[in-house]
Amino acid sequence: MTERTSSMPGNAPFEGDLSDDLALALRLADEADRVSMERFDAPDLDVSVKQDATFVTEADLATERAIRRALETHRPGDGIFGEEYGASGDAARQWVIDPIDGTANYLKGIPMWATLIALVVDGVPRVGVVSQPSIGRRWWGATGLGAWTATPGGAPRRLAVSQVAALDEASVSFQSIGQWDAVGRVDALLALTRAVWRDRGYGDAWPYMLLAEGRLEFVAEFDVKEYDIAAHVPIVQEAGGRFTDIDGGDAIDTRSSLATNGILHDSFLDLLRDRRA
Incomplete structure (x- = not known):
C-alpha cells in the first residue's frame, strides 16, 4: 500500500x-x-x-x-x-x-x-x-x-484567526533556522523577520494552534511529512485561516507548509517568493 x-x-x-x-x-x-x-x-x-x-x-x-x-x-x-x-x-x-x-x-x-x-x-x-x-x-x-x-474541565471555545492585515503588525513562528538553511532560504527567513513585528520559533504543533487561536499570523516549516501537518489543516481552515505549502500549492506531500490568518497569506507568499534562493 x-x-x-x-x-x-x-x-x-x-x-x-x-x-x-x-x-x-x-x-x-x-x-x-x-x-x-x-x-x-x-x-x-x-x-x-x-x-x-x-x-x-x-x-x-x-x-x-x-x-x-x-x-x-x-x-x-x-x-x-x-x-x-x-x-x-x-x-x-x-x-x-x-x-x-x-x-x-x-x-x-x-x-x-x-x-x-x-x-x-x-x-x-x-x-x-x-x-x-x-x-x-x-x-x-x-x-x-x-x-x-x-x-x-473547561467549556469548548470556538477558534478564530486574527484580523491583522499588515505585515509589520504580524507575529510569526518559523520552526528553526536550520530548516530554512537546509533548503537555501535563509535570505527569505531574514527578510521575513525584518518585515514583521515579532518572530519566534515555538516549534512543532503548538504554533499552528496559536495561529488558529488568533495569537500568530504565520507558521512555516520544511521537511514535514503528511502526518506532521494533516491534523492542522482542518483546524486552521475552520478557524478562518489558510493552509498551503511554502509556494502556495495545495498538496500536503511537498515537504513544506505555510499556515496564515488568510488575510496576509498572499503577502507572505510574495515576500518569500521574491527571495527564493
Missing part, C-alpha cells in the same frame, strides 16, 4: 456529516493521552534511532498501536497511515497519525509535544485533533463543524 497524495480543502465542496468521525477522533486522543503520559519524563524511557536518523521512543510505538487498535475496532474499513507503522487499508478514507509529534522534546522531558490525528477523505484532510496532554490542552476541528479548543 502506498501513501495517497493529499491536498488542502481550499474551496472544495464536501457532502456529508463528520460529527461521528470527529467524536471518534477525540476518543482516540483520550486513549493516546493515557498511553503517552504513562511514560513521559520516565528515567528509563527506551529510545532508539530510526534509519532516517530521527528518534523514536517506546511511547511513540505504544501510542500509535493503541490508536490503530481502536480504529480497527471502530472503523475497520478505513485506511491508516502512521509515522511509525506506515500505511495500510483503503486510502479513500485514511486516518493519518503522528503518535508523538515532537519526540525530541518528549524524550528530554520538555512538555511541548502532541499527538496528531487526522481523517483524510479522498485525499483531503477533513478532521483534525491535536492533543497536548503535558500542558492540558487540546484543539480539534472538522470541515463544516468549526475549530475548537478546551482545557481540562
Whole structure:
C-alpha cells in the first residue's frame, strides 16, 4: 500500500456529516493521552534511532498501536497511515497519525509535544485533533463543524484567526533556522523577520494552534511529512485561516507548509517568493 497524495480543502465542496468521525477522533486522543503520559519524563524511557536518523521512543510505538487498535475496532474499513507503522487499508478514507509529534522534546522531558490525528477523505484532510496532554490542552476541528479548543474541565471555545492585515503588525513562528538553511532560504527567513513585528520559533504543533487561536499570523516549516501537518489543516481552515505549502500549492506531500490568518497569506507568499534562493 502506498501513501495517497493529499491536498488542502481550499474551496472544495464536501457532502456529508463528520460529527461521528470527529467524536471518534477525540476518543482516540483520550486513549493516546493515557498511553503517552504513562511514560513521559520516565528515567528509563527506551529510545532508539530510526534509519532516517530521527528518534523514536517506546511511547511513540505504544501510542500509535493503541490508536490503530481502536480504529480497527471502530472503523475497520478505513485506511491508516502512521509515522511509525506506515500505511495500510483503503486510502479513500485514511486516518493519518503522528503518535508523538515532537519526540525530541518528549524524550528530554520538555512538555511541548502532541499527538496528531487526522481523517483524510479522498485525499483531503477533513478532521483534525491535536492533543497536548503535558500542558492540558487540546484543539480539534472538522470541515463544516468549526475549530475548537478546551482545557481540562473547561467549556469548548470556538477558534478564530486574527484580523491583522499588515505585515509589520504580524507575529510569526518559523520552526528553526536550520530548516530554512537546509533548503537555501535563509535570505527569505531574514527578510521575513525584518518585515514583521515579532518572530519566534515555538516549534512543532503548538504554533499552528496559536495561529488558529488568533495569537500568530504565520507558521512555516520544511521537511514535514503528511502526518506532521494533516491534523492542522482542518483546524486552521475552520478557524478562518489558510493552509498551503511554502509556494502556495495545495498538496500536503511537498515537504513544506505555510499556515496564515488568510488575510496576509498572499503577502507572505510574495515576500518569500521574491527571495527564493
